[in-house]
Amino acid sequence: MTTPASPATAPRPRDVYFFATCVVDQFFPHAGLDAITLLEREGIRVHFPEEQTCCGQPAYTSGFADEARKVAAHQLALFPEDWPVVVPSGSCAGMIKHHYPTLFAADPVRKAAAERLSARVYELTQFLTEVLDFKPQDCGSNCTVVLHTSCSARREMGVHLTGKQLLAGLKNVHIAQQDHESECCGFGGTFAVKQPEISSAMVEDKVKSLKATGAERVVSADCGCLMNILGHAAWKDQQEGRKTPSLPGEHIASFLLRRTGGKAAGQENGQ
Amino acid sequence: MSQSHEHTLHFRPADGFRERAGEVVANPFLRQSFRGAMDFLMQKRAAQFPNPEELESLRSLGEQIRQYNLAKLPTLLEQLEANLTRNGIQVHWAETPEEANAIILGICHKHSAKLMVKGKSMVSEEIELNHAAEAAGIEALESDMGEYIVQLAHEKPSHIIMPAIHKTKEQIAKLFAENIPGVAYTDNVDALIQIGRQVLREKFEAADIGLSGVNFAVAETGTLCLVENEGNGRMCTTAPPVHIAITGIEKIVEKLEHVPPLYSLLTRSATGQNISTYFNMISGPRKPGEKDGPQEVHLVLLDNGRSQAYADEQLRKTLQCIRCGACMNHCPVYARIGGHAYGTTYPGPIGKIISPHLLGLEATAGLTTASSLCGACGEVCPVKIPIPELLIRLREESFSEPQANPVMRGQGAGHSPLISAIWRAWATVYASPALYRGVSWLGSRLRWLVPRRQGGWTRVRTPLQPAPKRLRDLLQDRN
Numbered sequence: 001m002t003t004p005a006s007p008a009t010a011p012r013p014r015d016v017y018f019f020a021t022c023v024v025d026q027f028f029p030h031a032g033l034d035a036i037t038l039l040e041r042e043g044i045r046v047h048f049p050e051e052q053t054c055c056g057q058p059a060y061t062s063g064f065a066d067e068a069r070k071v072a073a074h075q076l077a078l079f080p081e082d083w084p085v086v087v088p089s090g091s092c093a094g095m096i097k098h099h100y101p102t103l104f105a106a107d108p109v110r111k112a113a114a115e116r117l118s119a120r121v122y123e124l125t126q127f128l129t130e131v132l133d134f135k136p137q138d139c140g141s142n143c144t145v146v147l148h149t150s151c152s153a154r155r156e157m158g159v160h161l162t163g164k165q166l167l168a169g170l171k172n173v174h175i176a177q178q179d180h181e182s183e184c185c186g187f188g189g190t191f192a193v194k195q196p197e198i199s200s201a202m203v204e205d206k207v208k209s210l211k212a213t214g215a216e217r218v219v220s221a222d223c224g225c226l227m228n229i230l231g232h233a234a235w236k237d238q239q240e241g242r243k244t245p246s247l248p249g250e251h252i253a254s255f256l257l258r259r260t261g262g263k264a265a266g267q268e269n270g271q
Numbered sequence: 272m273s274q275s276h277e278h279t280l281h282f283r284p285a286d287g288f289r290e291r292a293g294e295v296v297a298n299p300f301l302r303q304s305f306r307g308a309m310d311f312l313m314q315k316r317a318a319q320f321p322n323p324e325e326l327e328s329l330r331s332l333g334e335q336i337r338q339y340n341l342a343k344l345p346t347l348l349e350q351l352e353a354n355l356t357r358n359g360i361q362v363h364w365a366e367t368p369e370e371a372n373a374i375i376l377g378i379c380h381k382h383s384a385k386l387m388v389k390g391k392s393m394v395s396e397e398i399e400l401n402h403a404a405e406a407a408g409i410e411a412l413e414s415d416m417g418e419y420i421v422q423l424a425h426e427k428p429s430h431i432i433m434p435a436i437h438k439t440k441e442q443i444a445k446l447f448a449e450n451i452p453g454v455a456y457t458d459n460v461d462a463l464i465q466i467g468r469q470v471l472r473e474k475f476e477a478a479d480i481g482l483s484g485v486n487f488a489v490a491e492t493g494t495l496c497l498v499e500n501e502g503n504g505r506m507c508t509t510a511p512p513v514h515i516a517i518t519g520i521e522k523i524v525e526k527l528e529h530v531p532p533l534y535s536l537l538t539r540s541a542t543g544q545n546i547s548t549y550f551n552m553i554s555g556p557r558k559p560g561e562k563d564g565p566q567e568v569h570l571v572l573l574d575n576g577r578s579q580a581y582a583d584e585q586l587r588k589t590l591q592c593i594r595c596g597a598c599m600n601h602c603p604v605y606a607r608i609g610g611h612a613y614g615t616t617y618p619g620p621i622g623k624i625i626s627p628h629l630l631g632l633e634a635t636a637g638l639t640t641a642s643s644l645c646g647a648c649g650e651v652c653p654v655k656i657p658i659p660e661l662l663i664r665l666r667e668e669s670f671s672e673p674q675a676n677p678v679m680r681g682q683g684a685g686h687s688p689l690i691s692a693i694w695r696a697w698a699t700v701y702a703s704p705a706l707y708r709g710v711s712w713l714g715s716r717l718r719w720l721v722p723r724r725q726g727g728w729t730r731v732r733t734p735l736q737p738a739p740k741r742l743r744d745l746l747q748d749r750n
Contacts, residue, residue, distance in 0.1 A: 020742050022701070026711050027735070029742035036746070048746060051704035059694055061644055063666025067698035074702045155646035184603045188643025195641050196727025197293035201302070201607045202643070204731060231732035238733065265745070 012132065015045045017085045019075070019121075021092040021223070022054035024251075028223040030265035031251030035088045035124055037265075038257050042132055046086075049078040057095040060103065062190045069103055076100070076113050084120050086127045088253060089222050090153025093123040098156055123153060125162040125221050125252060138170040139261040146176040146215035147252070148206070148229060150222035151184050163221050163252055170259050176213035180205070187228035203232040211247055218249040226251065288637050291612040301437075305609050308436050312600040315543025316651070333536045334655040336529045337591035344581065347490040347523050348572070354493025358555040360568045368398035371573050375400060375482070375515055376407050378569055382513055384409055384479035388471070390497070390504040391415035392484030393431050393594060394517045394573055397616045397629065400482070411482075414471050414503040416464060423450050429610030431617060432541045432596040437609050471503065481507035481565065485518035486593070487533060488570070490525050495570065497551040498537060500544075505551055514565040516553070520572050521581075521590035533593055536653035541595040576628035576680070583678050585664055589624050591654040596621075598648035598658060604641055613638060620648035624661045627668075632681025636669040639685075708743075715741050 016039060024032040036046045055075060060068035075096070079085050087093035100114035128134040147163055154160040160182075167175050186192065186202025207229060210218050220226050226249055233247035250264075258264040295301050320326040340347060352362045365371035371394075379387065387409055389395060401422070404411035413422040417434035421427065423446050428434030435443070444458040447466055454466055483504055487496040495516050497504050508514045524530060538544045557564035580586045599605040599619025610618035615626040615635070623642065627635045639662055648658040670690065673683030700706045714737040721736050728735060740748070 022711075025742045026714060026737045029738050029740060029745050032742040033745050033749070048743070050743065053701045053704065053707040056701070059698060061663055061666075062694070063639075063663060063668075063670045064691075064694040064698075065667055067694045070698045071701040074704075151643070151645035151647070155650050182647075184643050184645035184647070186603070186643060188645065191640065191643045193727045195289065195292070195604075196730045197289060197296050198604055198607055198641060199643070199727070200731040201296040202603055205607075227735065228732065231728075231735070234733045235729075235731055 013044065013084055015047060015081065015083045016127075017079045017081075017083055018046050018048050019052055019055070019079075019085050019087045019092070019096070020048065021087065021089045023092075023223045023227065024088055025052075027227060028251060031223060031253055032088060033265040034251065034257045034262075035086075035253035037262060038128070038253055039086065041257075041262060042134065044132075047083070052078055055092040055095040056103075057092060057099075058189050060095065060099060061188075065103065072096075072100055072103055072114075073110060076104075076110060076117060079117060079120075082120070084122055084127065084131065085117065086122050086124055088124040088251065089224065090123045090150045090157045090159060091222050091224055093121050093126075094152040094156035097121040123157050123159050123162075123221065125153075125166055126157065126159040128256075129162040129165050134166070136166060136169045136256055136260045138172050138259050140170070140172055140259045142172045142174070143217075144174040144176050144213075144215045145255065146178050146210050146213045146218050148178075148185060148210065148218055148220040148222075148225055149182075150220065150225050153221060154182060163219075166252065166256060167219070170256075173259065176215040178209045178213050180209055185225045185228050187224050189224070192228065200232075203228050207232050207236065207247060216248070217255075218247055219252045219255045220249070221252045223251060286614075288612065288614060288641065291614065292608040292641070295608045295612055301609065302607060304439065305437070305606050308433075309600050309606040312433075312543065316540055316597060316600065317543075319539035319543050319545065329532065329536060330653055330655050332532050333593075333653050334591065336524065336533060337593070337654045338588075340524050340529065341521065341581070341587060341590055343525060344521070344523065347525050348520060350525075351488055351490040351493065351523055354490065355495075355570060356493075358493045359558075360493065360495070360553075360555055360570055363569060363571045364574075365571055366574045368573070368575055371398045371517065371571050371575075372400060372403035374571050375517070376403060376409070378513065378515055378567075379404070379407070379409050379480055382479055384513070386474065386478045387411045387480040387482055388414050388474050388478040388503075388507050388511065389418070390481070390483035390499065390507040391418055391434070392482065392517060393428075393616060394484055394519055395482060396428060397575065398517075398573065400517075409480075412471075412474050412478075414474070414501075414507060415499075416467050416501060416503075419467055419471065420446065423447070427611065427616075429618065430596060430599060431594055431619075431621075437611065471506075475506045475510045478507075478511040479513065481509075481511035481514045483507050483514065483516050485516050485522055485570070486537065487530050488518060488523045489527050489530065490523055492527055493554060494527070495551075495553040496530055496534075497553065498534065498547045498549070499551070500542075500548040502549055505549055508551060508553055509564055512565055513567045513569070514553070514556075515569045515571065517571040517573060519590075520574055520577050521592075533654075537593050537595050540597040540651065540653040576630075579679055580625075580628040586628070586661065586678070588656050589628065589661060591656050592621055592625065593654060594621075595653055597651045597653065601647040601651045603643070603645060603647065620658045620662075621656075624656075624658055624665065627665055627679065627681065631684070632665070632669050632679060633684040634681070636681070636685035639665040639669055711737070711741055715739055715744070 020032045056068035056071035097118045104110040104114045149160045185206040186199040192199040230249045254264040363374045401411045413419045420435040429437040448456040485495045486498045538547045556568045580589045605619040615622045623638045644659045669685035718737045
């Protein structure tokens, strides 16, 4: 169990919205569930607007701003109360926080709404550390993990330290250091499909450097990166005839929940 | 990497970018060599900026100086021309590469020039001056060591600051032994440099024309500033009787005081040097009574698509660039494919955002997709060009339907009715909770039907497959 959080600088909210992201909803649902459990265990009521779909980023970064706007406009209306919106992904949080106001720059009504929303969007690890002052109490045995931080979390949200801070709070967990830590894993949404040769080279190098640390698992606060990294690690295992995953991985929420005595919904090794 | 000797006058980066990139990533030797070189440059830069706050304030200053000067560009260009003319420097305007070449060759003909020595100039690469000179019977010799190597190999620069970064010392040793009469094979780097310098020294003495680029053109004083490390720039601009400088119209600053911060950002970001070995300030030809210096100095100001970028508030930021190359050094894509794969004069992230203005989107639409938008380029850019944001904008311009009054040449070149229809359908589903619920439910139920081969994704990854239950299902089960 965790120690009672010390009063954080901002008043501790009782309610938060949870924006799961389409990737978590459809591909990594356990990560979403574990993030919600983690928040609830901190005494917070988590509201999951049923009508949520996707932040619109895939279309936006592919150059289809109108389509992104259409999807984004729909999400804008889902968070009427002035509660924080917690997103278990730096990438999707970055889209809402930093790109919604630009996306609606020519639409005075939605621009104002986007700015109001932007101000209360948090990436999960950021929310846990900065708002809840979450201090995890480690109940697990010794283990070594390696953390991959998404480029959006690092460069757009500037929250590359919060994930590390949470892991560092787990006394029996050693954080391994990979080479080229800040380098992109090669996902980049449609980039992985449009430039498969380059994207493949990037994920190959990323998985090599993660494995070279000898860590027993990789954790990340972004399921897009996990989908890419674990997808390649699993493919490599298949190619080389391994039955057990050489690089298991999961969302940081699942890892944190399990280490702190919670029952994680499940480890997800991609497919 | 292209080892070919072909001299294409028109870049066609759209053709074969993926193939070229694919060839490089499949070559472990090249992969390792690029990675090593880029790691070295990244470390050199990082060592120059130990204090993140100082770096941030210097970058902000750099950005502001560039934006200030771009905002006044039309006036500054007039002021620059007036002051250069007053200083005795002849100013020429070129809208296209062809015009720029015609101006330069015209000056050469007037002086019956046979030999031109060149300092490093990416704009001269942009207009492919060497080929134009060769066709006109003039020998154009590169005097920057990297450019000289690339020229000997009949290649193009693969990096804007380190043109021969793709070559090993063994390759250079072989190149020298095979191409320079009387030179025996040696892979001693100092010896190689001495050989190169010896060849070039004779050429500086014999040259009729010296050509150079410009790093900063100062409007209020009419001064051309040139940053270099080898002294060849000073030789090119002082030894031959005629000096021709060429630059893009955006390289202008109003005041001399704008130069030091940009200069400091440039050398520290580019090569991790506190300052370059040489800094030349050229403010006119030899004056009566002076014993040295060129008798004529010319400046060619090239547009070549820059005014197109200038006309749009967002795209204008492209022109803030001071050509340090830090974006390529930090780019995970460039580090894997090297500069030649891009097929453009300017490779890497800056190449992806400037080339569409120089060459049109028809030839460059594919390049805009060659980025994971990781943001490393924008993070290190010394003048804070929002490169990822500009890439998204260029994707939009490329993939949208062709419009009547486009902001840029080639707008709509990447448009595909099918892809657009897919995104429209996607938006319809994701903007409708009911449709999304239905489609995602079907996905989770029919997950075993997903294809085993999913285009580029399954090249090195297991297929994507929806989870048996969505998060919303798990939440419902729980309650």
